[in-house]
Amino acid sequence: MALLQILSLVLLSVQQSTSAGICPEYCAGQSVHFPFRLSTQPDRCGYPGFNLSCKNQIKAMLSLPFAGEFVVRDIDYLYQRIWINDPGGCTPARLVHGLNLSGTPFEPQYPESYVFLNCSDAAISKQVPEVRYISCLSGETFSVVAIPVDRLDMYRTLLWSCGKIAEVLVPDWDPIYGMGLRWTEPNCMGCELGGGTCMFKSDTGLDIRCSGGFNSGISTSAKLGIIFGAGIPLLCTLGLVCHLRRKANDFYNHHQHHNSGISVPVVGSSRSAAGNAKGLDGPTIEAYPITVLDESRRLSRPGDNTCSICLCEYQANEKLRTIPDCKHYFHAVCLDEWLKRNSACPLCRNTPHISAAIVSS
Incomplete structure (x- = not known):
């Protein structure tokens, strides 16, 4: 891809x-x-x-x-x-x-079964990482949350104060940006x-x-010539970029102490007053969650196996950083450099706004 x-x-x-x-x-x-x-x-x-x-x-x-x-x-x-x-x-x-x-x-993109719950415990979304807190359906004395069906049994003891509203198959969605x-x-x-x-x-x-475009007025042999003539040098360049990026990541990992697994950040917002153009400050970037890939290299989103910034596939034991709002993953070193210059997500171009009420994996 x-x-x-x-x-x-x-x-x-x-x-x-x-x-x-x-x-x-x-x-x-x-x-x-x-x-x-x-x-x-x-x-x-x-x-x-x-x-x-x-x-x-x-x-x-x-x-x-x-x-x-x-x-x-x-x-x-x-x-x-x-x-x-x-x-x-x-x-x-x-x-x-x-x-x-x-x-x-x-048809739905990345469909997944969710259980919607009405909870009397307003802090439940902070106790269960997979929970999505839905502020527009919640009130002063209750919280409406959604959790993937396959994670429900793991947190059933924490969800004792919750009543089931519905179980539905929904597309990839975000409480702020839609589906x-x-x-x-x-x-x-x-x-x-x-x-x-x-x-x-x-x-x-x-x-x-x-x-019009490339598919019109050009012979098949000419198309193949352009593809191979441009593709081979690009493949070589891509290989070199991936090699250099891995070298940089090794250097980064050598100088940073990290915990294994997924860390949930202390969430806060310190967006630059000038908006997207000036990027984010260091503490805000560091607040974005870090994921350390295990040997399976599996992420929560199907098909998320390539960093859209450096275009290299993720490898085991690499550090990934997640933008909380849109849930897009990138190499930590790649995203850190990007966010210093531009606060918008490199993939969907949405400007993140971290909410203390929403904590998700």
Whole structure:
């Protein structure tokens, strides 16, 4: 996957101008193009089921037949993912009854079974690391929390004061940033990777084609020549970067004393007054949790096996640091250097805001 991301930059450099008749639009700074379309555009601008509305150029909205309306936070056209949130900012309230995606082209991203609990002990979220405290559903005398089903038995003695609300299968979600969905049809990943524009092949039917970009006007032999000509040097460069990064990590580990396993930080917020541009200070960065990988190299998120900063795969006994809000992992040395210059997550670009009420693994 890391090589795919690098090669995409090379392929984009051979992008050609796209043909006429394409329907790009923007809503609230978010690019809206095929397979999505705004409700004000012609039907052939988007694929069925991908209709968005734009409210006063402030919010892009996605309406799901059996789940209701959501605010669109981000669309990743290359990996075909969309992040949506409850308009009132309380996505868990929509998830607690189950998310019905029937009649839509979407499916949950990284689905996991959660138990939602109503607890009279307000401190329960601090005692159980896997608990997600849901402030928008909690009150002065009770706390609503969610915990993965496969972790429930481990903490059953601590959850004696909690009553079960529901057990539901939910997508990858965050109490602040919403939840992630993905789609497989139409498959425009190859076209997006090549810098082209995905669109309908004709005025009727659902067949699609790629207009412009690397996939148009270049012979197969020329494409292979570009891929191998650029790919081999990039592979060599990637190997060198990984080697140097491991050397730096060995040096870091030699000079730092650490505990094995996962440490839960003392959470606090000391964000730079200037925002994303100036990054975070040392104490705030050090407050982000550290994970030391065991020999299995398994993380809580499936597929999280590569650092998105240095593009190297994680190795056993390496130190990873986690951004608490979005739960994205990176090599500790890589993320520390990044956060000194930019407070936003390198992967999802959201600006972290650590809350003392939310402690999760």
